[in-house]
Amino acid sequence: MTEFRTPGRELARFRLRVVVAMLFVCLCLGLLATRFYYLQVLRHEYYLTRAEDNRIALLPTVPHRGTIMDRNGVVLARNYATYTLEITPDQVEDVEATLDELATLVAIEARDRRRFMKLLEESRNFESVPVRSRLSDEEIARIVSQRYRFPGVEVKARLLRDYPQGAVASHIVGYIGRINQRDVERIEQADNEANYRGSQHIGKAGLELFYETELHGITGVEQVEVNAGGRAVRALSRIAPIQGNDLELTLDIELQRVAEKAFGERRGALVAIEPASGGVLALVSTPTFDPNLFVDGISTQDWKALNDSPDHPLLNRAIYSAYPPGSTFKPFMALAGLEMGKRTARQAIADIGYFNLGNHRFMDDKIGGHGMVDLHKSIVVSCNTYYYQLAHELGIDNIAKFMGPLGFGSRTGIDLPGEASGVLPSPEWKRERFRRPEQQQWYAGETISVGIGQGYNAYTPLQLASALATLLNNGKQYRPHIVRHVVDSLSGERRAVEREPVREIPLKPANVKAVLDGMVGVNSEGTGRRAFQGAAYTSGGKTGTAQVFSLRGQRYEEKRLRERLRDHSWFIAYAPAQAPQIALAVLVENGGFGAQSAAPIARQVMDYYLLHQRAGGPAAEDAEADEADESVDAGPKDEEVVEPAAEPGLPARGAARSPAPAAGRRAQ
Known part of the structure; x- marks a missing residue:
């Protein structure tokens, strides 16, 4: 059977299809334009901020810790410059291999590696992470001469804590140490996380702990532009840190x-x-x-010697026992x-x-x-x-x-x-x-x-x-009191700690x-x-x-x-x-x-x-x-003598535990 087609009808169908297709295309373009308008106009500020956050990184600048000195100006705790071997992770392809190669130039102990890996987990890719501190001149020369082999490896100058008097007055001055989880919890409880960004050390004992707020200072901020790979491109702005306050003591170190x-x-x-x-x-x-043993992390051997000693050198007998x-x-x-x-x-x-x-x-x-x-x-x-x-x-x-x-x-x-x-x-x-x-x-x-x-x-x-x-x-x-004045690092004002008596009997x-x-x-x-x-x-x-x-x-x-x-x-x-x-x-x-x-x-x-x-x-x-x-020791007689007692081997802290009264001993 032969089918007859009308050219006019075919043309009308074609035109209808074209119109429908054009309407569909226009609808899609309209939806796309609407989405562009939403993103580029209505949500402009939001996405601009997100983009800037991806482009700009805020790097903390750790302040210099305050100095501690005795009543005559003799320094008991200070900061000193030292050279540190550091690695920037985003510039190194294989961190472990780099550490192995660096170990052929300078001594990198197992504890240095453990500390580095822990810090690496807590840091950003574009922040350098210290591997070894207190490098000698010879070690620095070895690294610098081979620097071309180690992209992302640098020798930087950093400030470390130093106690020039050594063991003298150690229970008073105390020491700083690397921040651990317990310190992090304490910082969070004080709502002070922002001021410790970038800080690796905190006061652990003595005045270093008691006056941590005064000594630490205020952390600064540096704005750094980074690329899509997270690498720093250039510095944009900087708010300088404020150095910690100094402490003048009543103590006479001599x-x-x-x-x-x-x-x-x-x-x-x-x-x-x-x-x-x-x-x-x-x-x-x-x-x-x-x-000084504690500043950069005490070794296991040193810690065991101090902690296991029967003489308990870490115990402050003057105030605790x-x-x-x-x-x-x-x-x-x-x-x-x-x-x-x-x-x-x-x-x-x-x-x-x-x-x-x-x-x-x-x-x-x-x-x-x-x-x-x-x-x-x-x-x-x-x-x-x-x-x-x-x-x-x-x-x-x-x-x-x-x-x-x-x-x-x-x-x-x-x-x-x-x-x-x-x-x-x-x-x-x-x-x-x-x-x-x-x-x-x-x-x-x-x-x-x-x-x-x-x-x-x-x-x-x-x-x-x-x-x-x-x-x-x-x-x-x-x-x-131990501290006589707190010296403001900006104004130099000396603030007295104690002036008036607390009680009159x-x-x-x-x-x-x-x-x-x-x-x-x-x-x-x-x-x-x-x-x-x-x-x-x-x-x-x-x-x-x-x-x-x-x-x-x-x-x-x-x-x-x-x-x-x-x-x-x-x-x-x-x-x-x-x-x-x-x-x-x-x-x-x-x-x-x-x-x-x-x-x-x-x-x-x-x-x-x-x-x-x-x-x-x-x-x-x-x-x-x-x-x-x-005097002469009376010694026991026929009469009953009752004496107080503390059990043999009890630690110095705590009272004698015997309910019996004392008698018959040499008086002094």
């Missing part, structure tokens, strides 16, 4: 050096305070450590008796060599006793019986009430991290300290122990030095004078006379001995005990007696009698501070001989 040297190889602590201001002149904890104060507590007990009306300066008691309380007999240090003893003599000869009776008459509540405001059993607030509060015993403290009801009861015999500085008493050397300074100020109490000047006169007698005619014989100044002091473990009624024989089980040696002192310029507390762990170990150290420190003499005082053997002449 006095600190003399004090540390006086300890020799012995463990212990010393705190010397300027009574008129509360400024710390010296704060010693021995043994010490070199803070709490010890029974022994007889150094007696001047404060004497003042409590005067202030609370339980004694007068001339009132005397008959010391027959012991004090009876119920079925217990508390022995004096001298067989047969010291005879008639008034307040002055009780301090000079360190009569235990006088303070047994006084503690019994005062009662534990009155003792705690009087000693608390002097700072015993609470933190002083010194501007160093890690201060311990110590233990000022009381019935309330004991109820909170122990769980079992039978342990929570306070016994009258425990009060007797507290009266001679034993039992549950446990205070830091800082607390004793601060309490003595308050006594010398007739009750005016300053917060002990109402003490009667006559009572304070009676106690201080007794302490002068200690150094002129008592247990401290040998150590201060021939001094060109008049001083006051008090020796003390703190038990490490309970003898359970046995005689104390130092030579038969292991060194770490021997008594701790205490001495508190001030000078000149007429107008005190320095008050100090000295503690020698397991040093024995106070006059034997601690008093000669105090003499050397005072000689240097007052006379600028680097050595002074007699030998320890002479002091020991004098102490042997002064």
Whole structure:
């Protein structure tokens, strides 16, 4: 069958199809134009900002850390320029291979690689990452001469922290170290992430930690144009960082050096305070450590040596370790008796060599006793019986009430991290300290122990030095502080840290004078006379001995005990007696009698501070001989003798844990 087509109809169909196609094309073009309008006009600002963000990178500029210097301008912590080997990841094809090749030119240890890889994960591709710091001139020459082989590898000058005094005053200054996860959490909690962008180090201990906000400074920002591959093309703008503020200390670094040297190889602590201001002149904890080890990451070997040492060199004994104060507590007990009306300066008691309380007999240090003893003599000869009776008459509540405001059993607030509060015993403290009801009861015999500085008493050397300074100020109490001024890095303005006393305790000047006169007698005619014989100044002091473990009624024989089980040696002192310029507390762990170990150290420190003499005082053997002449160990008798105890091997921090009262030990 033949189909007939009409040309007009075919043309009409074709034209219809063309029109439909044109309409479809116009619709598509319209949609495309609408989308272009939306993107280029309506969303112009948004996408322009996104494009600029891809083109411009903000690089942090780390500020210079503030300097720390002593009261005479001697630098204790500073920054120094060093050359660092660094790699920019986006310019290196194979980082691992590059490290292997660089290791043929300079020493790159395993820990350097680990640190580099960790930093690499946290950095951007266009930021250089340090591989090795403190390059020698020879190492720099090797790298520079072969630089053409290592695109993306540079030698840059960076600032590192340096502690020019080494181990001297290390517990005060502290150290910085690389930022770890715990530091990151602390920075985030303070909402300070922006100021630590680019920073690799932060204060870890001492003043470096306590004054981190002042020392760190304000991070700057540099705008850098980068290409599509993330490589930096050119710098666009820069906001300079603001250097951290400097710290001027109350510390005298030469006095600190003399004090540390006086300890020799012995463990212990010393705190010397300027009574008129509360400024710390010296704060010693021995043994010490070199803070430079921590700056760029301490090695495993060095860390193990410090952390596993039985001498605990990282422990700041001056503010963290709490010890029974022994007889150094007696001047404060004497003042409590005067202030609370339980004694007068001339009132005397008959010391027959012991004090009876119920079925217990508390022995004096001298067989047969010291005879008639008034307040002055009780301090000079360190009569235990006088303070047994006084503690019994005062009662534990009155003792705690009087000693608390002097700072015993609470933190002083010194501007160093890690201060311990110590233990000022009381019935309330004991109820909170122990769980079992039978342990929570306070016994009258425990009060007797507290009266001679034993039992549950446990205070830091800082607390004793601060309490003595308050006594010398007739009750005016300053917060002990290390930093005297914070120096603004921009204006140079020096901002004082401490000016006004934090508290004024109402003490009667006559009572304070009676106690201080007794302490002068200690150094002129008592247990401290040998150590201060021939001094060109008049001083006051008090020796003390703190038990490490309970003898359970046995005689104390130092030579038969292991060194770490021997008594701790205490001495508190001030000078000149007429107008005190320095008050100090000295503690020698397991040093024995106070006059034997601690008093000669105090003499050397005072000689240097007052006379600028680097050595002074007699030998320890002479002091020991004098102490042997002064009193005789009573030893156990047929009567029951009860003594306080700390378990053998307990760490220095914390109070003696035995509920039994002390008796029958040598008083100092």
